[in-house]
Amino acid sequence: MFEIGMRCFKCGRKYPIGSVFWCPHCGGSLDIEYDYNEIEKVILTDEFKRMPISHWKYWPFYPVNSPSKAMSLGEGATPLIKSKREGLYFKYEGCNPTGSFKDRGSTVEITKAVENGVRKALCATTGNMGASCAAYCSRAGIELTVYLPKRTPRSKIEQIAAYGARVKKIPGSYNDCLRAIHELKEKENYYLVGDYPFRTEGEKSIAFELAEKARIDSVIVPIGNGTNCYAIYKGFQEFVYLGLYEKIPRIYGVQASGCAPVYRAWIENSEIKEVKPRTKASAIAVGRPIDGEKALFAIRKTGGKVIAVSDREIVLAQKELAKEGIYAELGASVPYAAYKKLDLEGQTCVLIITGTGLKER
């Protein structure tokens, strides 16, 4: 409602909302811009302040026309669970309707797709994205075809199929799936769902919810496509800009060392180069992240770091999380492995536990 346009994060060119999925000029990722004066009028009210936390409470920050027609499954408002370690908290995204944080993005993206009259869509996924898009598309009556690596965990494939989406197993990586749907899009002008501009906007609600709960020093986020990492930054940044929060927390991004293109770029201070994923943490096995540059920007801007953790460290982290009562998939356990490598004692730190362990069986 208050969105004014899209701008390429890389070259700065401007486009009308929803006209393209990435910059046709340089291939860069797009970012949605708002009229914050208009947003301010809606949210600086007692009514807004008194409303209980929910994903759609923050509708002025999403690029949708009719929030009352939101395609929602009750996503968001996930638990913030105190760790036995002093100052440490878990934002447990496994409590979302399809078991991962992706639902925050899907509800906005599919609401937008319905507004645009979309009937058929394509999605590339390591699993969670596909399951989430399948749920919301099923509810919206949109026919979805999901491309995923052949080695995606069975429980995710079954979940996607249960929602009625068509599943195409590709002998290759997530980026091979992505290339396949981008080619199809060129040929037949399919609608794409996934880590494109609308999704980022929905994923900001993790930051909004955290900002309403506590003063946080740092946030640790897994990096797959890097979209969530940037979305959390943008959410905090918007709240700070509007005077609703004091300071953006330091953002730490975590990759599996077997698939760490963003980590390598961080260490070498270079461009992000595609790698072949070699990690058991399938949810974040993205060799060429769509929003890698945006994630690096968020991390640099807030004084954070990129950390890489080995599969052995990830498996151990998963076990230690279970002792806190948190069942996380491997890709969602990486923030805990990273936390142990950082010296954040005495700080308030939140780990984003992006998906349930039930997903990885």
Add this chain to the structure above:
Amino acid sequence: MFEIGMRCFKCGRKYPIGSVFWCPHCGGSLDIEYDYNEIEKVILTDEFKRMPISHWKYWPFYPVNSPSKAMSLGEGATPLIKSKREGLYFKYEGCNPTGSFKDRGSTVEITKAVENGVRKALCATTGNMGASCAAYCSRAGIELTVYLPKRTPRSKIEQIAAYGARVKKIPGSYNDCLRAIHELKEKENYYLVGDYPFRTEGEKSIAFELAEKARIDSVIVPIGNGTNCYAIYKGFQEFVYLGLYEKIPRIYGVQASGCAPVYRAWIENSEIKEVKPRTKASAIAVGRPIDGEKALFAIRKTGGKVIAVSDREIVLAQKELAKEGIYAELGASVPYAAYKKLDLEGQTCVLIITGTGLKER
């Protein structure tokens, strides 16, 4: 804090809180009684009314001493999702931390166990109970051993083990597991967790949350042990008694026809007799329900019904739920199958979708 004692639901004998797990005289299920005058003082305040919905908002209705020391994982406050069918809603309990409604009971039961200094516990389960108890026990540092039927879905067994509980697979049914732990308890005075009095109290919060959201005509609940069915009744009854809600909705209980001891007792107007479970809906495959009589009481008292649905109807219901964007395990899909057999058009009806489909893989 406001509990005054336990009373046998069958013979009426009274016992002090927590002294026994069932009536030592007649074997009946126990019910916790409160001083509602004291509860009233806490809840008839503006502060209570203004608090957002959360499971622990309703602590005066739970038999715990220090709600601030609750062993919580952010359970409850699950989404109430509107169906495409007019007047129909889904209470989606798959959004709980371990993926089922059991977490509402576990948080109260394990908080109580910690208050009682419990270090070791035993649990019999068709799967969800074990996973939920394992999570909360893990967090509380209680050593848990879980007895479950050999044919329990793998994802549930893996979940239980991930939380660090010991798993004992029994070649038999849920009631064989129950007999095994009851025998062990006799021998070594183990603490039991499961469908005992404290759990019922926690499961009441489904009713509290619904009562705060809408005027509801009927609620449809799966029956395994029947505990949840009675708990929902009791929750509404307490709210009505205290003037917080107008009328207890009609409560409909659903069983799989392959395991329908409560349905049979309802139809034949007889005692509940043990049956051998023959259904794919493993979560509710309970041949001899601990709280069957309590469930029947709740259903009769509210003018509801017991319904039995075939495995074919359940599988179809699961598919139809997926079209609404709801991924439910078979045992959680039975309310939808029952809804289709009842004529509830024009009414506000809530289906309790007790667990996520990710559980059954």
